[in-house]
Amino acid sequence: MSHDEPSLALVWETFTGYQRTAAVKAAIELDVFTHIGTGAATVDTLAAQCHAAPRGLRALLNHLVMDGFLTKDGERYGLSATAAALLDRNAPAYLGSAITFIASPAVMQGFMHLTDAVRRGGTAIPDEGALAPEHPMWVEFARAMTPLAGMTALLLGNLLEVEQAPGWKVLDVAAGHGMFGITLARLNASVHVTAVDWKNVLAVADEHARAAGVAERFRMLTGSAFDVPFGDGYDLVLLPNFLHHFDQPACERLLAKARAALKPTGRVVIVEFVPNDDRSGPPDAVRFGLVMLAGTPGGDAYTFAEYQTMLRNAGFGPPTLHDLPPSPARVVIAQR
Amino acid sequence: MSHDEPSLALVWETFTGYQRTAAVKAAIELDVFTHIGTGAATVDTLAAQCHAAPRGLRALLNHLVMDGFLTKDGERYGLSATAAALLDRNAPAYLGSAITFIASPAVMQGFMHLTDAVRRGGTAIPDEGALAPEHPMWVEFARAMTPLAGMTALLLGNLLEVEQAPGWKVLDVAAGHGMFGITLARLNASVHVTAVDWKNVLAVADEHARAAGVAERFRMLTGSAFDVPFGDGYDLVLLPNFLHHFDQPACERLLAKARAALKPTGRVVIVEFVPNDDRSGPPDAVRFGLVMLAGTPGGDAYTFAEYQTMLRNAGFGPPTLHDLPPSPARVVIAQR
Numbered sequence: 001m002s003h004d005e006p007s008l009a010l011v012w013e014t015f016t017g018y019q020r021t022a023a024v025k026a027a028i029e030l031d032v033f034t035h036i037g038t039g040a041a042t043v044d045t046l047a048a049q050c051h052a053a054p055r056g057l058r059a060l061l062n063h064l065v066m067d068g069f070l071t072k073d074g075e076r077y078g079l080s081a082t083a084a085a086l087l088d089r090n091a092p093a094y095l096g097s098a099i100t101f102i103a104s105p106a107v108m109q110g111f112m113h114l115t116d117a118v119r120r121g122g123t124a125i126p127d128e129g130a131l132a133p134e135h136p137m138w139v140e141f142a143r144a145m146t147p148l149a150g151m152t153a154l155l156l157g158n159l160l161e162v163e164q165a166p167g168w169k170v171l172d173v174a175a176g177h178g179m180f181g182i183t184l185a186r187l188n189a190s191v192h193v194t195a196v197d198w199k200n201v202l203a204v205a206d207e208h209a210r211a212a213g214v215a216e217r218f219r220m221l222t223g224s225a226f227d228v229p230f231g232d233g234y235d236l237v238l239l240p241n242f243l244h245h246f247d248q249p250a251c252e253r254l255l256a257k258a259r260a261a262l263k264p265t266g267r268v269v270i271v272e273f274v275p276n277d278d279r280s281g282p283p284d285a286v287r288f289g290l291v292m293l294a295g296t297p298g299g300d301a302y303t304f305a306e307y308q309t310m311l312r313n314a315g316f317g318p319p320t321l322h323d324l325p326p327s328p329a330r331v332v333i334a335q336r
Numbered sequence: 337m338s339h340d341e342p343s344l345a346l347v348w349e350t351f352t353g354y355q356r357t358a359a360v361k362a363a364i365e366l367d368v369f370t371h372i373g374t375g376a377a378t379v380d381t382l383a384a385q386c387h388a389a390p391r392g393l394r395a396l397l398n399h400l401v402m403d404g405f406l407t408k409d410g411e412r413y414g415l416s417a418t419a420a421a422l423l424d425r426n427a428p429a430y431l432g433s434a435i436t437f438i439a440s441p442a443v444m445q446g447f448m449h450l451t452d453a454v455r456r457g458g459t460a461i462p463d464e465g466a467l468a469p470e471h472p473m474w475v476e477f478a479r480a481m482t483p484l485a486g487m488t489a490l491l492l493g494n495l496l497e498v499e500q501a502p503g504w505k506v507l508d509v510a511a512g513h514g515m516f517g518i519t520l521a522r523l524n525a526s527v528h529v530t531a532v533d534w535k536n537v538l539a540v541a542d543e544h545a546r547a548a549g550v551a552e553r554f555r556m557l558t559g560s561a562f563d564v565p566f567g568d569g570y571d572l573v574l575l576p577n578f579l580h581h582f583d584q585p586a587c588e589r590l591l592a593k594a595r596a597a598l599k600p601t602g603r604v605v606i607v608e609f610v611p612n613d614d615r616s617g618p619p620d621a622v623r624f625g626l627v628m629l630a631g632t633p634g635g636d637a638y639t640f641a642e643y644q645t646m647l648r649n650a651g652f653g654p655p656t657l658h659d660l661p662p663s664p665a666r667v668v669i670a671q672r
C-alpha cells in the first residue's frame with residue numbers, strides 16, 4: 001500500500017468494508033457459489049435454486065462481480081478462481097463456513113463497540129466477552145472454522161513430521177473443533193489424543209474424531225483448560241489459537257500447567273497469529289491484535305519476544321518460531 | 337482484480353472487511369488523525385490526548401498502519417498521505433465525518449439482515465427502512481455528508497457553469513445538508529434556492545445557508561418531496577442522491593412533479609451513482625445497488641438507460657450523462 005498519494009478510493013473502500021463482508025456472507029448463506037459451481041447461471045435460474053427474489057439476487061451478484069468472487073458474461077454469472085477454489089461447498093478446500101464465525105454477531109458485537117474498547121483498553125462487551133463458560137459462540141466457532149483449521153493442521157503435521165512420530169501422546173488444549181489433534185492422529189495411527197474444552201464444544205470434536213476414524217484414540221476432558229486436571233506424560237501439548245484470549249500472567253499460568261503435563265522430552269506447540277516484535281507486520285497478525293482488543297478483557301496477538309518471556313517464566317527452554325505457508329498462522333515450539 | 341488465481345488473501349480480507357470499517361470509525365470518533373496531524377506521536381502522548389487506554393490505542397494504531405492510514409517510525413506514528421488529506425479534521429478536504437453516516441447503526445442494520453433482503457428483494461428492516469417521515473437518520477446524514485457533498489457540489493457548479501448563470505431560480509429536492517443548492521448560490525450571487533426536506537433535516541441546511549452567507553436567497557419548504565407543493569418557474573430542479581431510494585413508478589411521479597415546476601427552458605439535474613447499462617461498472621456505482629437493496633423497499637442504483645426511460649415517461653426531453661471526476665458521482669440532465 002503506497003502512502004505517497006491521498007486516496008479517496010482507500011477511504012471509501014474502508015468506510016464501506018463492512019458491506020463487502022455482508023455481501024459474501026449473504027452469498028454463502030444462500031449457497032450462491034455452490035449453485036453457480038454446478039454451471040454458469042442467470043439471475044432467474046439462481047433465484048429459484050437459492051429461494052431468493054431475482055431483484056435481490058441481481059444486486060448481490062453484481063456486487064460480487066465487483067468484489068472478485070464472480071464473473072459475468074452477458075446474463076450469465078460464473079465463479080472466479082477464488083470462489084471456485086474456496087467458496088463452493090463442493091470444493092475440497094471450501095472454507096466459506098468460516099464467515100459464520102468471523103462475521104458472527106458475537107464477534108461483530110465487539111467491533112460495534114470498538115471505540116469504547118480502545119478507551120478502556122479491553123472489550124466493551126459485558127460478561128468478559130466470549131470467555132464465559134460454555135459460551136455458545138465456541139460451538140459456532142468449532143463448526144465454522146473446521147475447514148480452515150483442517151488445512152492449518154495438515155501443515156502443522158508436516159512441520160512436526162508426525163508421520164515419523166513414535167506413538168506420541170498428545171494433549172489438545174481448548175481443542176474446539178478438535179482438528180489439530182485429530183489430524184495428527186489421522187496422519188499417524190500410533191498417536192493418541194486427549195482433547196480439552198467445554199462439554200458443548202467437545203460434542204463437535206467428538207463428531208469429527210468419529211468421522212476421521214480415530215475415535216478409539218481420542219479421549220475428552222471437559223471443563224476450563226485452567227481448571228481441569230490434564231494428567232501427565234504427554235509428548236506434545238497443543239495450544240492452537242488459545243493463548244491470544246488471555247493476558248500474560250494467565251498465559252504463564254496455563255503454560256506452567258502445560259509444562260507439568262509433559263514428559264521430560266515433551267514440547268509445547270503454540271499455533272497463533274504472531275506479529276513481528278515491533279508489530280510492523282505481517283498485516284493479518286498485526287490486525288488480529290485489534291480483534292482481541294475488541295473481544296477479550298486482556299488478550300492480544302503476542303510477539304515472539306513476548307512468547308519467549310512467557311515460556312521462560314513458565315520454566316520452558318528457549319522456543320523456536322516457524323511459518324506455515326500458505327497459512328498466516330505461525331508456530332512457537334518449546335521443550336520442557 | 338485478477339480472477340485467475342485463487343486468493344486466500346481476498347477471502348480473508350473480505351471476511352474481515354467490517355473490522356477495517358470499525359477501526360477507521362473508532363479512530364475518527366477518538367480524533368486520532370487530528371491529534372497525530374499536530375505532530376507525530378507516541379502511544380502514550382496520544383492516549384492522553386484521545387482519552388484512551390494505551391493498550392487499546394496501540395492495537396488500533398498498529399491496525400491503521402496496516403490499513404494505509406498511518407505510518408510508524410520506531411515508536412512514533414504519523415499520518416499517511418490519505419489520512420493527512422482526508423481524515424485530519426484540520427484538512428480542507430476533511431471527510432471523516434462521512435463514516436458517521438456510511439457506517440451508522442441505521443445503515444449497517446440493513447446489511448446485518450442482507451440475506452433476508454436478498455430473499456425478499458427489498459429491505460428486511462421494518463417500517464420501510466429509512467423512508468419513514470422525519471427519520472432521524474437523515475439529520476445524521478445531513479451532518480455527516482456535508483464535506484463530501486460540498487466537494488461534489490463544487491464539481492457540479494463547474495459542470496453547470498453556474499458562475500455565468502443569469503439569476504437562476506433553483507429547487508433543491510430532498511436537500512438534506514443543502515450543500516448542492518447552497519453551493520450554487522455561493523458561486524453566483526444572483527441564484528435563489530428553494531430547499532425541500534423534512535423539517536428536522538432542513539434545520540441543518542439552514543445552518544449551512546447562514547454559514548455560507550446566502551440565507552437571504554435560501555428558502556425552505558418542509559415536508560415530503562412527494563407531497564409538498566413545489567411552486568413553479570424554476571430554472572433548475574436538483575435531485576441529488578434522492579431517486580435511488582424509490583422504485584421506478586415513484587421516480588416517474590416525482591420527475592413529473594419536478595417537470596411541472598420548471599419553466600419551459602428549465603432542466604432537471606440528477607446527481608447519482610449511475611452504473612453502466614449492463615451494471616458491469618464502475619465498481620462503486622454497481623455496489624451502491626446493494627446498499628439500496630439493504631436499506632429500501634424498492635430503490636436501486638439506476639442505469640442511464642433506466643433514467644432515459646423514466647425521464648421520457650415523465651415528459652422530459654432526451655437526457656445527457658456527465659462524469660464529475662474525481663468524484664464517483666455522475667449527473668443526468670434533461671430539459672423540460
